Every structure is written in structure tokens, then in C-alpha cells.
Amino acid sequence: MLSIGAISSAAQGARYFERDGYYGRDDPAHRDASAWAGRGAEDLGLEGPVDPGTFRAVLEGRVPDGSGTRLGRRGRDGEILHRPGRDLTFSAPKSVSLAALAGGDRRVVEAHDRAVRATLDWVERNAAETRMKDPETGNMARVGNQRIVAATFRHDVSRSLDPQLHTHAVLANMAQGGDGKWRSMANEGLYDRQKLIGMLYRNELAAGLSRLGYGIEKTHADGRFEIAGVSREAVEAFSTRRAEIEAAMEARDLGAPGDNPRLAERAALMTRAAKREVGREELRDVWTQQAVDLGFDAGELVAEALDRSAGAEIGADGVTPEFEYADDGGTRSGSGDGPQREESSKGPAGRGTGPELPSSSAAEAVTWAMAHLSEREAVFARSDLLAAALAHTPGRVSIGDVEREVAGLERAGSLHAVDMPGARDSLATNRTVGEERETVALMRAGQARGHATMRSWMVQAHLSRGPLTPGQKDAVKLILSARDRVVGVQGYAGTGKTTMLDRARRLAERKGWRMAGLAPSASAAQTLAAEAGIPTETLQKFLARNAGVAEGRLTRKGARAMRAAFRKTVLVVDEGSLASTVQARDLLR
Structure with a gap:
């Protein structure tokens, strides 16, 4: 899991990251659990454990290169105003925390790092x-390829004193560009890619755990996983902090944490309790006894993983050992035929720490992700495609494999870059583009080929007196007097769409026409029928019943029957934007 939060002040940030749980302020073990990261930090000579004084100075925007440079802007009273930075918190799955902390497998902590x-x-x-200012347009634009200064702090316990392996990666609000200048960071890219960043961490962790002999069990479609062999009961019993957050969100009708990461962060803040200091050995004794009471043996889990990893060492031929993973379809296995990935995160761009597998694995993952995303969206973000591909089977392919596969599909014309407002760095599949073009062509083919229910002046006369707003009257006039076979009406929530449709239905029925509704769900169908008086069924049911028509299998006799059945009929598609591209195409067919 990944959460991203703003650090309110340099002083608050420095104090928070200087102590945690059962570590004392000056505990050497706590110092060793911190480290500098980023090419910017490397250029500044910042390495090894984080020094509190330097860390606070960095959060204040002071570049520690001896130049005296300080980032920020002047306030009204001459003071420097500077946002300290962002906290990216990477939390390991609960079963991983149990193996590392209750089971004592130090290798798992290293895999997390x-x-x-x-x-x-x-x-x-x-x-x-x-x-930076764009030299051509003069406008401010977001520019990438920046060197960052980050400080990481690994913690082992939640505020509820559950075992919780997690790392706070504090990205200081300073970045060095290719020109060597230091500037404040723009954070939109972090939030735009939050889902992918979280999935990338889980994918790298799953790959590392697989090499250590642990099985991976995918638990959610978004790529969340647990170590195979750890019961759901054990996971929930050691997740009291998460239970607090879920309860807070449920009480406020905010949905599930996995579906709403921003709201989950708010709930975490609302339910945050003061940290309590408990001795490390005391905590481990409590965790061990709790596990025994649940019938869960963390030591046995670790021992079995050690046995598997010892029996699957890389052979002289350089072939990566097989590893097992499981999902809803059961346990499967994979192996790497290529060279083993280096343990270090250093290396060529796009390479992570997971085992490399044949490119066919990446092709399978990307193909699945494309089908999954394009089912509902004609255009999807590149980051969503990468995240979905990694989530297909956590740990099986690397981000580099997936990026290369996507680039290959773009070169081949199977994926198309989309350049339009609100769709920065987005993609569409070749198939979706074809379906979209056919849908537009069908809509255009029906322009000026329909029969108006009433003439415009007649509709206006009927609406001259009545409770409808000007916008509602315009919509009724468009529906009843347009000669296009497809018309669209957009209305925001609370603007009286069903009231407008009820009036349109009544006027249409006066001229011998009927209205039939199609809705995205059974509940929406009931609402449209009750509030607008339009008999309604789901769009899915209608398309399934008439699948042969959309597929071109309609006979002459069938065509005559359909024309008779839908003579003088207006189909009302409620919430049309929720229909997939294929559904819209099939309906127009």
C-alpha cells in the first residue's frame, strides 16, 4: 500500500521522523533504519543514515552544498515560505510484516528495502x-528528469502496536535540473501516478519474496497480495490499525480504503492516536503469543521458505529458479530463462529487483491490462496500463519488461498515444479506436434521417406555460423536434433530468409515440420508470436479447418484425456515458 501526504512544517517533520514506536531517540538501530536516496542527494554527498540537522535544513529548503541557496518565496513580513515536501509511505502486506517481524526473517526486511x-x-x-517557463510559449510547464533528495525511514510497528513493516520516504521539496539549478518540485506527477507507484512497490516486493522461497497469493484485482499460507484470520487479527481506518470510512460513507486512497489518508489522520513506546522484546513476545493463540506459526512459515530457497539456488547455467504464485485461479509457477536480475536497484532505467521472465509474460500481462481497461474506457492513462499489467500477476514481470512491451505496441500501431485536454500521456487501443470510429460513423449516418415527433413550434407552444426551467424546455424541444436519429442531452445532478423526461414522454404519447428506457443498472431502471413514467430495462439485457442484430445476423423477416415493434419509439439511454464503447456501437448498429 502507498499513501502520499504533505509534511506541514520542517520542525514537525523532523521530530516525527526522529523517533518511532519502540526505538529511542538516540537508538543506533533507529539511525541505521534511515538512509538518503536520490541522485540529488548523491550529488550533495548525502549518504548513509540520515542526520537530523541536515534533514531539517533540507525540509526548510536549504540546499546543503555550501552555496547558501534557499528555496521558497518571500512572505509579506520578509520571511521565507517553503513547503517542506511529501511523505510517500510504503506499507508491506500484513503477512509480510509477520514473516519479517514475528518470524524474524531479516531477508524479508531487506527485500522490502x-x-x-x-x-x-x-x-x-x-x-x-x-x-519552468516554456521558452516557446512563455507559459509555466511541468518538466521531468529531475534529481531528487529523499530520506527514508523504516519503521516496524503501527500506532496500534501491530507488526507493520513500512517505510516513510520523504521527498524534500527540492529538485535539481539538468542545468544544475535547484528548484521546488511540482507534485502533480506523484499523485497522477500514485496507483502505479504503489503497484510498482508491491511488484518489486513480490518478486523479491518469490526468490526467498515465499509463495505469493494475489488477494485483490489491483495487485494486492499476501504470502501464501498465512490465513485471513491471522492477517485480520494483526490489522487493528487498518480496522480503525475502515470503520472511520464506513461511518462517514467514504467507501473502501483500496478504492479511495486520498480519503483513506484523511481517515488515517482522523483516527491517529499518540504513539506509545514499548520495548522491542516485549512487543515480540506479545506478537508471538498472539500468533500461537491463532494457531499461526510464523517461525514455521520462515523455515519452509528457507528450505525452498536453499533447494532452488541459481544453477551454473544461470537459469533463475522457479517460483510459485497463486491467485483466484489456483497456484501456478513461472521461471526465468534470461539472466538473473541484479539484487541492487542500481542499473539501467526500467530494471527493478524482480526475476526477469520471457517477454511472452509481459505480452500476456499487457494484453490482459489493455482488455481490462478498454472494456470501460476508450482512453486510459499510460500509468494505469502499466499498473494493471503489473497487477496481473504480482512479481512475475518487471516494470522494464512492461514498458518495453507497451513501447513495442505503440511502434506497431496497436496502441495509439492520445493528445487531448484532460488526457495527458494517455493511450487507446487500435481496436478501441476502430470501435469508436464506427460508433461516430453510425451516429453521423443517422443525422437528418429520423422522424421528428413534433414540430419545434408545436413543442414550444406546449411548453410556453409550465414549471420547466429554460434548460429543461430546450432539452424537451431537442428530443421531440430533432430529425437526427441520435441526440444527446447533458444534465448535472439535481437539474431535473427525470422531470424533463416525464414531460417529453407525455407530449410524445399525445402524438402516438412511446418511450422505452435503457439504464446501466436495475436500480437505475427502476428509478427512471418510477420518476419519469418510462418503462425501462438494463442496457445489458436489451443488447443481449438483440445480439444477433448487432452481429449482422438479422433476417428479412426479423427486420420487419423489429421495425414493427419499434415503430414510433424513442429509446432513452439513461447515464449514456457509463456505456462502454462496444455497448454504444452495438446499440447504434
């Missing part, structure tokens, strides 16, 4: 941005 480093490397290359 590598996953965080690899993810931050990707963030620096792809999401770290600043704002």
Missing part, C-alpha cells in the same frame, strides 16, 4: 518534476 529503493529510482526517472 530493495523494493522501496527500486520504486524511488523509478519515481525519480518518471515522476519527479518541477515547473
